[in-house]
Amino acid sequence: MNRLEGKTALVTGAARGLGEAIARRFTEAGARVFINDLNLSAAQETAARLGGYGLAADVSSADSVAAMFAELWKQTDSLDILVNNAGISGLEGMNDIDQRMADMLSHAEKVAAGAPIDSIPGGTDSATDSDWQRMMSVHVDGTFHCSREALKRMYPAKSGNIINMGSIMGTLGRGGGTAYCTAKAAILGFTRALAHEAAPMNVRVNAIAPGWIATDMTDPMEAMHPMLKMQTPLARLGDVDDIAWAAVYLASEEAKFVTGQTLSPNGGWYMSQ
Numbered sequence: 621m622n623r624l625e626g627k628t629a630l631v632t633g634a635a636r637g638l639g640e641a642i643a644r645r646f647t648e649a650g651a652r653v654f655i656n657d658l659n660l661s662a663a664q665e666t667a668a669r670l671g672g673y674g675l676a677a678d679v680s681s682a683d684s685v686a687a688m689f690a691e692l693w694k695q696t697d698s699l700d701i702l703v704n705n706a707g708i709s710g711l712e713g714m715n716d717i718d719q720r721m722a723d724m725l726s727h728a729e730k731v732a733a734g735a736p737i738d739s740i741p742g743g744t745d746s747a748t749d750s751d752w753q754r755m756m757s758v759h760v761d762g763t764f765h766c767s768r769e770a771l772k773r774m775y776p777a778k779s780g781n782i783i784n785m786g787s788i789m790g791t792l793g794r795g796g797g798t799a800y801c802t803a804k805a806a807i808l809g810f811t812r813a814l815a816h817e818a819a820p821m822n823v824r825v826n827a828i829a830p831g832w833i834a835t836d837m838t839d840p841m842e843a844m845h846p847m848l849k850m851q852t853p854l855a856r857l858g859d860v861d862d863i864a865w866a867a868v869y870l871a872s873e874e875a876k877f878v879t880g881q882t883l884s885p886n887g888g889w890y891m892s893q
């Protein structure tokens with residue numbers, strides 16, 4: 621069934637992972653898909669594989685996003701669907717991830733056992749300004765920058781659909797991850813406010829809040845996977861299609877009365893959001 625036949629979509633951070641899976645399912649559902657990522661050749665490689673069009677931009681930069689949309693408008697007059705998916709874990713480029721994971725696991729065991737705690741691994745007391753700001757700028761500014769450019773055409777067209785990538789971390793606080801949790805909580809707040817604003821213009825805005833999904837982002841946290849599976853009622857990490865199908869639903873006419881919502885495929889981690 622071509623649920624997105626004739627639609628045009630832009631998915632950010634789509635060279636791999638959840639964004640790529642969403643772009644693939646959108647394409648199969650009949651949409652013409654534009655694939656953004658930081659690196660043009662990575663975006664173009666994925667686009668060539670899926671039959672889409674690759675666009676480079678760092679979503680955290682307003683200028684970079686404006687330039688990407690200028691290129692997008694050369695290829696299409698309108699945009700029906702924007703998926704603000706680009707994101708970072710904050711672990712990118714770190715060469716001591718295994719040690720960090722081991723420290724976090726041993727910390728969790730100590731807390732559970734009621735043992736004395738001297739320090740918090742990845743704690744807010746040791747966070748740097750630049751790490752904090754990068755987390756906010758990629759997730760929060762990026763979602764704002766791309767939404768703003770898309771709405772410049774969606775509002776006059778009185779039609780559009782925006783899907784923002786949140787996380788269960790946006791509602792669940794998690795020690796050692798305050799920046800990520802704060803950024804994702806902001807995205808959920810932005811989603812609700814924008815949904816309210818955009819409804820009279822027939823633009824729907826929703827969020828997806830994935831649980832733990834197996835991607836390149838969560839691979840480096842492999843040491844934590846057994847614990848995460850144990851804490852998940854469905855006893856596994858999600859796969860990328862668990863999220864991609866949620867995006868297809870929200871983007872389709874089947875969700876025409878759905879706006880301001882957070883859909884959370886999370887294996888039962890949360891029983892409701």
Ligand SMILES: NC(=O)c1ccc[n+]([C@@H]2O[C@H](COP(=O)([O-])OP(=O)(O)OC[C@H]3O[C@@H](n4cnc5c(N)ncnc54)[C@H](O)[C@@H]3O)[C@@H](O)[C@H]2O)c1
Pocket residue numbers: 632633634635636637638639656657658659677678679680705706707708709758762785786787788829830831832833834835836837838
């Ligand atoms: N994997 C999970 O368990 C999980 C859970 C909840 C939410 N999420 C969110 O889902 C989204 C995708 O995650 P993923 O697991 O596919 O991660 P991933 O690391 O596999 O893919 C993220 C993609 O975003 C791109 N990107 C990063 N910064 C960018 C920027 N400034 N501009 C443009 N592109 C940028 C990366 O290059 C990469 O291709 C993220 O927003 C993430 O926070 C993931």
